[in-house]
Amino acid sequence: MRKVYFVMGLCSLVVGGLVMFGGMSEKPRSIKVGYGQPWKSIHPGLQHTAVADFVLSNQFEALVGYDQNNNIVPLGAKSWRVNDDMTVYTFKIDTDRKFSDGSSLTSHDYKRSWEEALSLDPKSANSSLADVLHMLEGADRFHNLGYISGIETPDSSTLILRFKETYRTALDYLHGNRLAAYKKVGDRYIGTGAYSLRELGTDNLVAQKNPYSNLSSKGSELEMIVIDPTTLKKSIESGIIDIYAFEAGSRVAQENLTGPNTKVLVGQDAINEALYLNSLPGRLFSDKRLRKALLYLIHQAPSGANKLVRNPKYFSSDPQALLPLQAGRLSDQEANKLVQDGERYVPILIEESKKKPLIVYVGKGETWVLDHLENFGLVIDRNLSKEADPSERISNYYKEHRSDILLAGYSISGADPDSVYHVMGKHGAITSPMIQSRVIAEILEDGRQIVDSNRVNTQYEKFSRAFLEEVPLVHLGFSKAITVYNSKRVGIDSAVIRRNNGHLYPFYSKSP
Numbered sequence: 001m002r003k004v005y006f007v008m009g010l011c012s013l014v015v016g017g018l019v020m021f022g023g024m025s026e027k028p029r030s031i032k033v034g035y036g037q038p039w040k041s042i043h044p045g046l047q048h049t050a051v052a053d054f055v056l057s058n059q060f061e062a063l064v065g066y067d068q069n070n071n072i073v074p075l076g077a078k079s080w081r082v083n084d085d086m087t088v089y090t091f092k093i094d095t096d097r098k099f100s101d102g103s104s105l106t107s108h109d110y111k112r113s114w115e116e117a118l119s120l121d122p123k124s125a126n127s128s129l130a131d132v133l134h135m136l137e138g139a140d141r142f143h144n145l146g147y148i149s150g151i152e153t154p155d156s157s158t159l160i161l162r163f164k165e166t167y168r169t170a171l172d173y174l175h176g177n178r179l180a181a182y183k184k185v186g187d188r189y190i191g192t193g194a195y196s197l198r199e200l201g202t203d204n205l206v207a208q209k210n211p212y213s214n215l216s217s218k219g220s221e222l223e224m225i226v227i228d229p230t231t232l233k234k235s236i237e238s239g240i241i242d243i244y245a246f247e248a249g250s251r252v253a254q255e256n257l258t259g260p261n262t263k264v265l266v267g268q269d270a271i272n273e274a275l276y277l278n279s280l281p282g283r284l285f286s287d288k289r290l291r292k293a294l295l296y297l298i299h300q301a302p303s304g305a306n307k308l309v310r311n312p313k314y315f316s317s318d319p320q321a322l323l324p325l326q327a328g329r330l331s332d333q334e335a336n337k338l339v340q341d342g343e344r345y346v347p348i349l350i351e352e353s354k355k356k357p358l359i360v361y362v363g364k365g366e367t368w369v370l371d372h373l374e375n376f377g378l379v380i381d382r383n384l385s386k387e388a389d390p391s392e393r394i395s396n397y398y399k400e401h402r403s404d405i406l407l408a409g410y411s412i413s414g415a416d417p418d419s420v421y422h423v424m425g426k427h428g429a430i431t432s433p434m435i436q437s438r439v440i441a442e443i444l445e446d447g448r449q450i451v452d453s454n455r456v457n458t459q460y461e462k463f464s465r466a467f468l469e470e471v472p473l474v475h476l477g478f479s480k481a482i483t484v485y486n487s488k489r490v491g492i493d494s495a496v497i498r499r500n501n502g503h504l505y506p507f508y509s510k511s512p
Contacts, residue, residue: 032241033242033243034224034235035054035224038226044113045114047128048398058195072171072172086451087165105181107153111153125433129179131173132174137150169419172416176429180193222504227240230364242509243490247482247484248273248482263484264483267483275474276408277473284404285405291472305317308372310366319468321475339468421448439469443459488510490510
């Protein structure tokens, strides 16, 4: 049997919320936290945006999490073991953990939470839990039976997951907050995390300390709001917010990151910037040749996609969706050859755009993207194209599919190349019908069952080639995630560089 066991040390565990802020005897004032787009839902099973992932990490805990070195560590599960063919995962639940109402965490809480969440009408195209749970035994009969036979709870401290086939990356996916345990108390959902969230409005939350969590005993309470990203500098300097918690650095103008007390915490290459193409039947980009043509136009120049982002300082242009050190990555020479193949289709794309002008959705203040596309000779429908607000872009991507091109990004975690399943897999939690490719979906479905490292690399090279051939989206490149804060009002115990720095655990208030 494969066995993995970790012993928790006090303060050694990142819980996705605020932990152990450092010695303060007085009660600290609340830390004001801003986000550039709405979290949409604070129910774990309906989480479908990156911002919601970070907001919910303050209240809810999955079975496992990541530490500062991207190693998997315990959260709701204090240990686990995996059988040799990686089909059965057995977790020992930390029943000493408590919900914010004082009740103890059990294995039954995970099973109930997941099955309840699967029965909800998803806000995204698929259920937020689908990319993990669809692989369990009995998952295909859930809507008839109301339960999944592959989730077993022989006692309150044991949770067994039985997958239909080998699932190499189950632990990576089980870390997500969408797979947290929750309870409903009155009209609120509560968790075992450091904080308890309370909604004051659509774009306003208060995070109060969970009195039963020793991880929040010295921390500040939080006030969370949504702000206009273009007001970032003014909001940080004036005290409207203390921290701008999570953003792609490529989307923030450099002048908004300067100021006498403004500090920027820079994470790793965490956010994939992309042009999502609508390839549904009847739409212009249902023709693969035209998708390949746009890929070529974007990446033909040495600077690649730099002209499509606000701040190239935090951006690296790259047509490939896998990170440079991930298995399955193609050589630059091979990738560039596949990109160049689209050149022959450019005249066709230009002519087709004249017949049916392109509808392009961008964010606020990003109209230069339309100008850039027009410089290639493409015709843009300026009446239907728009600077869409975040809610419009989210609805367009998941449900409405009104645009031909959507400028947006996605955030995925884990070093394994299977991480792309999250956005391009058939059951991916953040995929969309407009970018689904049968060829790519089949490669990804097969890939998760491989455990031999040599075969993993070969399989995901197939993905990388198919990605540049099928072009479900034009991958612009990788943006570093940033957190911006006012160093006069808040301090940071340790500048931990992680997948992204949306988590708030390093920060503490400097004044009572």
